[in-house]
Amino acid sequence: MAIYAALGAAGTWLARAYALRSKMIDEPGERRSHSVATPRGGGIAIVAAVLVAAIALGLRFPAQAPLALAFAIGLVLVAAIGWVDDHRPLSPWLRLGVHVLAAAILAGAIWQLRGDPWLALAAFVLAVGLTNVWNFMDGINGLAASQAALVALGLAWFGGPVWGWLALALLAACLGFVPFNFPRARIFMGDVGSGSIGYAIAALSALAGSGLGARAWLLLIPLAAFMVDSSLTLLRRMRRGERWWTPHTQHAYQVWARRIGHTRVTIAYTVFTGLALASLHLVTEVRSGFMLCMGAGWYISGAFFWWLIQRADARSGARDG
Template sequence: MQPDLSHAGTASDAFICVLIGVCVSAAILWALLKTGLAWRLATDIPNDRSLHTRPTPRVGGWGVLPALALAIFLYAPNFRLIALGALLLGVISQIDDRRGLPARVRFGAHVVVVAAGIALSVVGIAWWMAVLAAFALVWVVNLYNFMDGSDGLAGGMTVFGFGFYAVAAAVLQPTLTVAAAAVAGAGFGFLIFNHHPAKIFLGDAGSIPLGFLAGALGFWGWQHGVWPIWFPAGVFAPFVADATMTLARRLARGEKVWVAHREHYYQRLVRLTESHVHVAVAYYLLMLGSGCVALLALRVPPTVQWTLFGAWYVVLALVGWQIDRCWRQFILTQGNDIDAN
């Protein structure tokens, strides 16, 4: 996909896309809640693995996807096909939310859309790098879904992550800035209803497409020289580190990673602090730090870039180690009255 110089994108376009994203997303979600349709479309019923205690609609995607798609189709035509792929994933995920789909069907859809996204964005890399990129993007697609369990968390990551994408692309690829701004705006419209106490969650129809967009726009930016290959993983570092480490530990224990659990660091923090607000603020600070470090690293030589990138992940590892230490102490003090997971 080559840049469309006939519609280069401007700061005003990006601002308009933010407004479209916020207003359209918030209006749709308000209407779904006001009419009660949100509960009929898809509702998350609390269980022993949940962090919330009351049934909550998980239809955030119904507001986020139309909002970002409208803004991208109007102001960032280069990314219409990528937005279309996100919409397709949203439809498949909504069917899964309502009726349930076999894992092979869901995973197959993820692979097909990711492969199409890579084909649309690739400029010139070896086939094996394209395969590795596909694996990484499929992981990111599902990563977002794993992190949609605490009030304000996934919505905040959308605003911060895509917001930093927009800032980083402003000079070299303004149309990418416009597309990222559209997603950030739609995420903010959702966050209005997702902050504590959450009135709505993303659900698969929102988290799966957002994960795809995080990976697809990040890959496009790398292929078109907007940022180095590490940049997307730097911007979304808190989500990448939390989900990846949790998955690795469960795989090492031979557990079924697709089964619901409460082992993510954010889940343990909520249980330790008994506060969704405190956890959201902590992750917002980590997200802000991740984005600032990533932007700073763009201004230094490549060797220093990788050093800063690695150092930030070391910081996140230390944060995770501290959470694990506090969690073990918590388990010891609670004895057999609490499930270690």
């Protein structure tokens, strides 16, 4: 996997040089969580590394080549619309349309080649959902890449020798990117990286889950931190009648980062997801009822922490007011 880590690191260095030359810079603002102008688009290195791994997978396992091709096409679509958006902002509905197309290609291939419409539906929903979840949650140093690396580690554990190998490539590529983004961000991942990572995790979750049967839902446990923060924040914005599709800084991780800094928040999320990942080894050895309680416990815990952070911020704002 060293080659994919090297591709991630070298590609990020090249992407940074390109971003500086082309003035592809994220400026600070009220809808941003950073205070220093920073180049973006470094996630294209992760995309390139994962695409190389997908090609290698198709050559090494010819029986899986059609699925690997569908995965790669979807990844390129998501990355391409993100890359264009990193250069000049696009309509969120255009981006969503491309995400839906990429998810449909993946789901169609799974249905055709695996003959399982429910697995195809799960792949479609996950692909559309996680593509946007990772985009929502990519707002402070190191968070999106570190969470992706941890989730990819879990997928490598459950994905078997084929898709687990591709998950390891994603893990390695993220590790190659992280030193450029954490603890000090010399480049941001950009939409090209965040959306593509979400898509890749969704596809790998569906393909790895197909071999787990009724236990496939366990793969949702390492996603708890991102799923809870993104979904609860989105629901709150919708309930308030806000333009929920526009950039903002209302996620729990953003609120918390304003109080204690990016580094501590990223580490806290890493600990939470790391413990969730470790619990997977325990729940696979016990009865299904306990497994379900364990999974629910992580999501309930995440929701509780989200509420605490948002409540503390509201109280602080009231005092300042």
